[in-house]
Amino acid sequence: xxxxxxxxxxxxxxxxxxxxxxxxxxxxxxxxxxxxxxxxxxxxxxxxxxxxxxxxxxxxxxxxxxxxxxxxxxxxxxxxxxxxxxxxxxxxxxxxxxxxxxxxxxxxxxxxxxxxxxxxxxxxxxxxxxxxxxxxxxxxxxxxxxxxxxxxxxxxxxxxxxxxxxxxxxxxxxxxxxxxxxxxxxxxxxxxxxxxxxxxxxxxxxxxxxxxxxxxxxxxxxxxxxxxxxxxxxxxxxxxxxxxxxxxxxxxxxxxxxxxxxxxxxxxxxxxxxxxxxxxxxxxxxxxxxxxxxxxxxxxxxxxxxxxxxxxxxxxxxxxxxxxxxxxxxxxxxxxxxxxxxxxxxxxxxxxxxxxxxxxxxxxxxxxxxxxxxxxxxxxxxxxxxxxxxxxxxxxxxxxxxxxxxxxxxxxxxxxxxxxxxxxxxxxxxxxxxxxxxxxxxxxxxxxxxxxxxxxxxxxxxxxxxxxxxxxxxxxxxxxxxxxxxxxxxxxxxxxxxxxxxxxxxxxxxxxxxxxxxxxxxxxxxxxxxxxxxxxxxxxxxxxxxxxxxxxxxxxxxxxxxxxxxxxxxxxxxxxxxxxxxxxxxx
Amino acid sequence: xxxxxxxxxxxxxxxxxxxxxxxxxxxxxxxxxxxxxxxxxxxxxxxxxxxxxxxxxxxxxxxxxxxxxxxxxxxxxxxxxxxxxxxxxxxxxxxxxxxxxxxxxxxxxxxxxxxxxxxxxxxxxxxxxxxxxxxxxxxxxxxxxxxxxxxxxxxxxxxxxxxxxxxxxxxxxxxxxxxxxxxxxxxxxxxxxxxxxxxxxxxxxxxxxxxxxxxxxxxx
Numbered sequence: 001x002x003x004x005x006x007x008x009x010x011x012x013x014x015x016x017x018x019x020x021x022x023x024x025x026x027x028x029x030x031x032x033x034x035x036x037x038x039x040x041x042x043x044x045x046x047x048x049x050x051x052x053x054x055x056x057x058x059x060x061x062x063x064x065x066x067x068x069x070x071x072x073x074x075x076x077x078x079x080x081x082x083x084x085x086x087x088x089x090x091x092x093x094x095x096x097x098x099x100x101x102x103x104x105x106x107x108x109x110x111x112x113x114x115x116x117x118x119x120x121x122x123x124x125x126x127x128x129x130x131x132x133x134x135x136x137x138x139x140x141x142x143x144x145x146x147x148x149x150x151x152x153x154x155x156x157x158x159x160x161x162x163x164x165x166x167x168x169x170x171x172x173x174x175x176x177x178x179x180x181x182x183x184x185x186x187x188x189x190x191x192x193x194x195x196x197x198x199x200x201x202x203x204x205x206x207x208x209x210x211x212x213x214x215x216x217x218x219x220x221x222x223x224x225x226x227x228x229x230x231x232x233x234x235x236x237x238x239x240x241x242x243x244x245x246x247x248x249x250x251x252x253x254x255x256x257x258x259x260x261x262x263x264x265x266x267x268x269x270x271x272x273x274x275x276x277x278x279x280x281x282x283x284x285x286x287x288x289x290x291x292x293x294x295x296x297x298x299x300x301x302x303x304x305x306x307x308x309x310x311x312x313x314x315x316x317x318x319x320x321x322x323x324x325x326x327x328x329x330x331x332x333x334x335x336x337x338x339x340x341x342x343x344x345x346x347x348x349x350x351x352x353x354x355x356x357x358x359x360x361x362x363x364x365x366x367x368x369x370x371x372x373x374x375x376x377x378x379x380x381x382x383x384x385x386x387x388x389x390x391x392x393x394x395x396x397x398x399x400x401x402x403x404x405x406x407x408x409x410x411x412x413x414x415x416x417x418x419x420x421x422x423x424x425x426x427x428x429x430x431x432x433x434x435x436x437x438x439x440x441x442x443x444x445x446x447x448x449x450x451x452x453x454x455x456x457x458x459x460x461x462x463x464x465x466x467x468x469x470x471x472x473x474x475x476x477x478x479x480x481x482x483x484x485x486x487x488x489x490x491x492x493x494x495x496x497x498x499x500x501x502x503x504x505x506x507x508x509x510x511x512x513x514x515x516x517x518x519x520x521x522x523x524x525x526x527x528x529x530x531x532x533x534x535x536x537x538x539x540x541x542x543x544x545x546x547x548x549x550x551x552x553x554x555x556x557x558x559x560x561x562x563x564x565x566x567x568x569x570x571x572x573x574x575x576x577x578x579x580x581x582x583x584x585x586x587x
Numbered sequence: 588x589x590x591x592x593x594x595x596x597x598x599x600x601x602x603x604x605x606x607x608x609x610x611x612x613x614x615x616x617x618x619x620x621x622x623x624x625x626x627x628x629x630x631x632x633x634x635x636x637x638x639x640x641x642x643x644x645x646x647x648x649x650x651x652x653x654x655x656x657x658x659x660x661x662x663x664x665x666x667x668x669x670x671x672x673x674x675x676x677x678x679x680x681x682x683x684x685x686x687x688x689x690x691x692x693x694x695x696x697x698x699x700x701x702x703x704x705x706x707x708x709x710x711x712x713x714x715x716x717x718x719x720x721x722x723x724x725x726x727x728x729x730x731x732x733x734x735x736x737x738x739x740x741x742x743x744x745x746x747x748x749x750x751x752x753x754x755x756x757x758x759x760x761x762x763x764x765x766x767x768x769x770x771x772x773x774x775x776x777x778x779x780x781x782x783x784x785x786x787x788x789x790x791x792x793x794x795x796x797x798x799x800x801x802x803x804x805x806x807x
Contacts, residue, residue, distance in 0.1 A: 259663075
């Protein structure tokens with residue numbers, strides 16, 4: 001049995017307690033420190049990407065008012081904003097950050113199975129970030145090819161950053177994938193091998209399920225990005241013709257022959273679509289736990305939630321070409337991909353219903369994490385519904401190159417996951433730091449962010465319907481657009497600047513909490529999951545003191561009838577407390 | 588993309604089937620004493636084996652996607668089939684022998700005949716290195732006959748595939764080297780034996796990958 005061997009490792013691990021400052025906080029092999037390193041780095045680059053988006057909005061809202069934004073810069077801002085947000089912020093934060101922190105604690109293990117490789121994963125990730133940041137400062141600047149990096153334009157003269165920017169971008173992606181693979185193997189193996197006694201797969205909190213499935217998707221999908229990055233690097237540096245057709249630019253023959261740009265699109269989206277779910281599944285899992293905990297009710301339909309995660313993960317690999325309707329394809333393929341895309345709405349809708357039904361007759365505490373979790377349901381339904389529009393070929397074709405798509409994907413995989421990120425940070429902050437944050441400041445942060453983002457993206461749908469094209473630096477003399485479209489753009493820009501500025505509240509709260517925050521209760525939310533039952537807050541190296549916890553029940557025994565507290569932690573024995581029932585045991 | 592899709596579908600179906608079997612009859616809302624639920628856990632604690640299996644899935648996805656790209660690119664007009672260097676047949680035979688040698692070393696290690704591990708490891712090392720050198724010579728033969736990586740997409744794919752395959756082997760050689768150093772240091776026989784077991788699986792996997800690549804290159 002697996003448990004014996006893990007228990008055998010106890011003495012070994014205790015001897016490995018880090019002694020010096022360097023091994024404790026810098027070259028640390030402790031999953032909690034690595035998680036904070038990952039999260040800190042990801043949030044740092046995320047702030048850079050946020051500033052880039054503010055610069056883009058300045059140009060769109062007030063065209064040609066700012067001399068430091070020219071078309072080249074604008075495309076570089078777009079590209080780096082997209083790439084950083086999707087990969088270096090969200091993927092790294094959800095899996096490297098929350099994955100690292102939560103998997104061992106929620107599964108009741110002392111650390112990741114391979115702590116050294118875990119440490120290496122962070123430092124290689126940092127290297128990829130450094131390469132990415134260097135690309136801002138090389139001659140020609142970073143690449144402006146758009147985050148999808150489509151050839152041939154990504155490596156053709158005329159695209160910003162064609163000399164060095166694109167090479168560094170591709171190199172950085174390759175390095176990131178190496179880092180992710182090292183981390184991902186760790187997460188999967190830890191979930192499969194290092195759970196504490198009694199923690200069956202079906203007793204794992206949904207956060208772990210979401211992160212676990214997302215990691216599997218990442219491990220299988222990132223190779224597609226790696227393959228396309230390697231091939232494009234070869235096309236760029238030694239003039240192979242994987243993707244590059246024979247092309248002549250400004251009278252100069254590029255030297256390529258017969259390559260297929262569509263091939264790149266297939267490879268890219270074979271990664272790119274699962275990537276959406278690599279970001280979404282951890283958010284789904286975490287939000288389930290936040291809702292259940294703060295509504296004091298068991299999650300509605302736990303098994304269905306797990307199966308929905310699994311189904312979404314599987315389906316996400318056969319929908320990629322819905323990103324390529326405008327590239328042209330056999331109508332039967334279009335039909336196939338439209339069908340699979342719409343089918344994915346079924347498990348997703350199951351999840352949404354279950355979240356809402358979890359709230360039904362719950363004892364809802366509108367604390368900051370709960371506000372963010374409920375807001376996620378709104379933004380996610382919103383973004384999901386516009387996805388139904390875009391999944392259909394005939395509707396996608398006219399809308400694909402408009403702001404409708406920008407609004408759609410920002411609602412569904414920009415705003416929604418970020419709301420969960422904030423909710424999760426507020427939720428686990430007391431455990432991570434041992435300090436409480438300022439509730440009032442947190443609520444201000446929430447309301448301004450939530451209403452502000454709606455004020456940005458709701459009007460964008462209208463712009464899209466009006467036919468305002470995305471990706472354009474300036475609209476020029478486009479007569480079909482009403483004057484009011486420009487007024488709307490100015491409004492969106494002001495909202496965006498407002499939302500960006502309000503994020504300062506979050507950082508003020510962080511600093512306030514770290515310096516003057518009151519000491520946190522070990523389990524301030526009366527939560528059932530194991531990470532709240534650690535002997536120390538924040539948990540020390542090894543997490544559990546001398547004895548590993550034992551798991552006796554699932555993570556959702558809230559408001560069980562006949563028990564004095566309204567929650568029963570997972571490590572409370574079965575004969576001490578009764579168990580809840582499925583579906584509405586809270587009555 | 589069919590190849591990538593089929594391979595991926597098989598891997599996902601295996602995993603999802605396993606997950607569903609784990610979860611289908613579970614009634615997680617029922618609290619149970621630890622002993623009963625512990626017996627539901629079907630795994631042995633072999634984290635390295637699990638991690639290797641997961642890595643093989645990653646590598647499978649990686650190679651399958653390149654082969655998908657190969658089959659898509661092949662259909663375009665400028666594709667000229669590669670004239671394979673005859674040396675590849677010799678290299679293939681060497682890699683097969685390396686795999687056999689590793690299997691023998693593994694059997695020796697598992698049955699506890701520790702003294703025979705060292706020659707086994709050395710033999711595998713030599714054979715595997717010979718394969719890598721052979722691949723490099725094949726590259727040079729191609730270059731010497733004017734078949735550069737840029738000459739034709741089929742050449743580009745050949746260099747790419749052999750290159751990444753070789754890099755995977757080099758990664759395996761790192762683990763092999765660590766095991767060999769340990770074996771000759773005479774310490775930690777259990778760790779050496781475990782390394783050899785895992786390496787054997789990895790070598791067989793890379794042999795299989797090479798046979799598929801070679802078969803594809805020969806037939807197209």
